[in-house]
Amino acid sequence: MTDRKINVLVAEDSPATCMFLVHLLESDPQIRVIGVVNDGQAALDFVIENKPDVVLMDIHMPHLDGFEATRRIMETQPVPIIICSATANAKDVVITFRAMEAGAIACIEKPLNGEHGDFEARAAQLLETVKLMSEVKVVRRTARSRAAPQLAAHPAKSQPAAARIKLIGIGASTGGPPVLQTIIAGLPKSFPVPVVVVQHIARGFLAGMADWLNQTTGLQVQIASFGTTALPGHVYLAPDDFHMGVGADGRIVLTREEPENHLRPSVSFLFRSLAAGYGPNALGVLLTGMGRDGAVELKAMKDKGAITVAQDQESSVVHGMPGVAIALCGATHVLPADKIADALVALVNQSNGLSSN
Numbered sequence: 596m597t598d599r600k601i602n603v604l605v606a607e608d609s610p611a612t613c614m615f616l617v618h619l620l621e622s623d624p625q626i627r628v629i630g631v632v633n634d635g636q637a638a639l640d641f642v643i644e645n646k647p648d649v650v651l652m653d654i655h656m657p658h659l660d661g662f663e664a665t666r667r668i669m670e671t672q673p674v675p676i677i678i679c680s681a682t683a684n685a686k687d688v689v690i691t692f693r694a695m696e697a698g699a700i701a702c703i704e705k706p707l708n709g710e711h712g713d714f715e716a717r718a719a720q721l722l723e724t725v726k727l728m729s730e731v732k733v734v735r736r737t738a739r740s741r742a743a744p745q746l747a748a749h750p751a752k753s754q755p756a757a758a759r760i761k762l763i764g765i766g767a768s769t770g771g772p773p774v775l776q777t778i779i780a781g782l783p784k785s786f787p788v789p790v791v792v793v794q795h796i797a798r799g800f801l802a803g804m805a806d807w808l809n810q811t812t813g814l815q816v817q818i819a820s821f822g823t824t825a826l827p828g829h830v831y832l833a834p835d836d837f838h839m840g841v842g843a844d845g846r847i848v849l850t851r852e853e854p855e856n857h858l859r860p861s862v863s864f865l866f867r868s869l870a871a872g873y874g875p876n877a878l879g880v881l882l883t884g885m886g887r888d889g890a891v892e893l894k895a896m897k898d899k900g901a902i903t904v905a906q907d908q909e910s911s912v913v914h915g916m917p918g919v920a921i922a923l924c925g926a927t928h929v930l931p932a933d934k935i936a937d938a939l940v941a942l943v944n945q946s947n948g949l950s951s952n
Contacts, residue, residue: 600627601729604647606638606664607631607679608656612705616651616679619706623722635659643672648729650676652699654690662694669698675728678702679721688803689810696773696811700912701728703797720797727885731769731912758875758900760946762788762825762841763939766862766893768795768884770912772804774932775882779812779830781936786814788943789825791841793833793862795884801835821849833860840868855888862889862916866896875900878942880935881926883911887919894925902942904928904935 603620605628607613613631620626630641636658642650650668654661665676676699678691691702703724706717767775771794779790796804801818808816808830819831824845833839837849838860848868855861862881866889869877879896881889883906897903905917905926910933920926930938 601625601726602627602629602645602648603725604628604630604632604638604641604645604650606633606635606650606656606661607653608633609653612653612707615707616705619718619721620651620725623726625726626722633657635661635664638664639667639671642668642674646672647674649725650674651679651725652676652694654678654680654687654694660690662690662697665694665699666697669733673698673733675700675731675733677724677728679705681705681707688800689807691800692772692776692804692807696776698733700731700733700770702800704799727769733912758946760788760878760902760943761876762845762869762873763790763878763880763943764841764865764869764896765790765792765880765882766794766865766884766889766916767792767882768862768886768888768913768916770883772796772807774906774910774935776808776811777932778880778936778939779808779814779816781933782812782814782940784813784828786940786943787827787947789827789845790814790830791819791825791833791839791847791865792830793839793860793865793889795858795860795888798835801832805832819847819849821847823847833865836860838864840865841872842868843872856886858888863892865889866892870896870899870901873901877901878904878939880904880906880939881917881920882906882932883913884916885913886915888916890916890919890923890925893920894923897925897927902927904930904938906935907931 605616617628620628632638634657652661678694678699680691706721805816814830816830818834840848855863879893881893893903903926905920907929908914910931
């Protein structure tokens with residue numbers, strides 16, 4: 596066990612909130628606040644000079660806001676950035692996801708006083724997120740789109756090509772929202788199957804993520820409702836604190852059964868429902884994220900004849916979930932984030948006997 600502390604920069608323009616966050620962070624013996632700034636330009640300058648392990652970044656700040664500061668840091672001196680924001684304003688949440696698109700790796704709601712029973716849980720989550728994100732290796736973002744690494748897919752030779760794909764399930768955690776955005780934006784409006792998604796995210800951010808995806812992609816994105824029939828060209832997000840599955844009749848099932856892998860919603864729950872209800876007619880995708888949620892169940896989908904995709908290590912913020920699935924031989928294809936949409940289009944078209952063009 597190392598005695599080295601995690602060095603954190605706090606970028607927050609409210610003096611009271613800033614003092615509170617510093618006090619909270621330094622209540623953990625593993626964390627040390629090495630800088631406090633109240634605007635985005637100062638955050639950029641500090642990171643270039645001092646290279647903290649983690650930046651805790653507010654959205655609304657003078658000179659440069661949290662989005663622009665994140666973008667410039669990730670293009671010049673990349674470090675793990677956690678967006679720490681209030682979620683009262685849907686517009687602010689959309690800005691939060693733009694910051695994640697620019698390279699921030701997590702978002703969390705400010706654990707402000709007055710939350711009563713919720714406060715301790717949010718405070719603990721913030722401390723845990725800072726510690727986990729300090730271990731993430733981030734890469735420089737360029738102003739232009741990066742060329743995709745030419746990594747080969749790994750198809751299973753026994754995979755039958757004839758099964759018609761009727762539904763796609765996607766699971767994601769840390770680093771997932773920008774990858775989801777890339778995938779959904781790469782699917783045509785006429786995409787002939789529904790997409791159901793479990794994304795682990797802090798409570799209160801889901802509606803903003805749906806708005807952001809609707810603004811930046813062509814498909815209709817919505818938070819799932821119980822009993823809704825999943826329709827082609829639609830994306831359904833599992834709501835906060837509910838497991839989501841899909842019945843064989845195509846209707847969405849929501850339940851508050853016990854958490855799985857300490858999570859609700861759980862990717863494992865979704866993939867298990869697809870394996871049971873759809874077999875070879877489902878397609879599973881497991882994206883970047885810590886832990887192993889969904890990995891065993893992706894293998895179960897594959898064993899039932901489904902095509903399965905795992906995100907590759909190079910394009911993952913954290914390769915826990917897809918990495919475990921790959922180790923279990925649960926992925927029929929291993930692909931970089933920006934190749935997954937094309938693969939989904941090709942696989943769905945092939946299963947329906949259509950041209951990929």
